[in-house]
Amino acid sequence: MKDQSIPGKFSDPYVTASGELRARVPFGNPETLWFNTGTLCNIECENCYILSSPTNDALVYLSTVEVSLYLDQLEERNWNPREIGFTGGEPFMNPDMIDMTAQALERGYDVLVLTNAMQPMMRPRVQKGLLDLQQRFGHKLTLRISVDHWRDDLHETERGRGSFARTIAGMLWLHNNGIRMTVAGRTVWGETEYEARAGYADLYATHGFDISAQDPSQTVLFPEMDELAEVPEITTDCWGILHKSPRDVMCASSRMVVKHKGAELPSVIACTLLPYVPExxxxxxxxDAERDVALNHPHCAKFCVLGRASCSA
Structure with a gap:
């Protein structure tokens, strides 16, 4: 693994800056197909890896028809994933969100929706749709709520003044209506994982949320995304050094469908973190997407290999 300060890092998909073979991840045993519903969001975070905002429509809204066509392909290709994921932007800004979710649930998939649980989710039409899905499919549907920190002031340094209370209000509505929730937080606050999980446990207990703070699949703590961070390149030798398998990396088992602004058709992306990188x-x-992926980006190292993180449930 090589220090990122060396010129030429992450520039060649086959070799690192030091001339070693770059690690690659073969695709196999697909577990999750993600759909990015569009980059428009009701808020603009201080550090959003996908640059979502109220004005960024670089990734435009997917439609129910487009999602259905990819669900057809899942069956044709015999992928048999356990989960369909929806992310954004804020998914509930997409007018087809309830219908797209229903399409996936009706085909028997578990569905995970990433949301900030704020105003777009709390509109009466969306609430009515979620209640219908809950009644029909129960815990096949999970909403993962973005709670960047268990303290309101730190959460709001990322998401803006008043955002914590609005998110908690959305979570209370979900909880009171029996809709399954998990949480995604961030690990940028200078606290240990033990301290972070203890803080989330107190938050859940205060509001009666049935979420485990100790289960990493229910309270997911993500490292910060910084493309300029000093991270090593991952070589083929790293698998043995780190005692990891290529099968452990997210792109071994997931893909994401996006639609770029101006594009005639959606595209399949290797990584949920990298929708704007042509490679x-x-x-x-x-x-087309059933091929290996070169770990040729800082996110590959920091988030997936060294950070051991995954966007899936």
Whole structure:
């Protein structure tokens, strides 16, 4: 693994700056197909890896028809994932969100929706749709709520003044209506993981939320995304050094569908973190996307290999 300060790092998909073979991840045993519903969001975070905001429509809204076509491809390609994920932007800003979620649930998939649980989710039409889905599919549907920190002041340094109370209000509505929730937080506050999970446990207890702070699948703590961070390149030798397998990395088992502004068709992306990097655009079909991925970006090292993180449940 090589220090990122050396010129030429993350520039060649086959070799590192030091001339070693770059690690690659073969695709196999697909577990999650993600859909990015669009980059528009009701808020603008201090550090959003996908640059979502009220004005960024670089990734435009997917439609129910487009999602359905990819669900058809899942069956044609025999991927058999356990989960369909929806992310944004804020998914509930997409007018087709309830219908797209229903499409996936009706085909028998578990569905995970990433949301800030704020105003877009709390609109009466969306609430009515979520209640219908809850009644029909129960815990096949999970909403992962972005709670960047268990303290309101630190959460609001990322998401803006008043955002914590609005998110908690949305979570209370979900809880009171029996809709399953998990939480995503960030690990940028100078506290240990033990301290962070203890803080989230207190938050959940205060509000009666049935979420485990100790279960990493229910309270996911993500490292910060910084493309300029000093991180090593991952070589083929790193698997043995780190005692990891390529199968452990997110792009071994997931893909994400996006639609770029102005594009005629959606594209399949290797990584949920990298929708704007052409090298990680694998083509328009799931068949096109059944190929290996070079770990040729700082996020590959910091988030997936060294950070051991995954966007899936």
């Amino acid at each position: 990680f655009d694998l083509g328009h079909s799931l068949k």
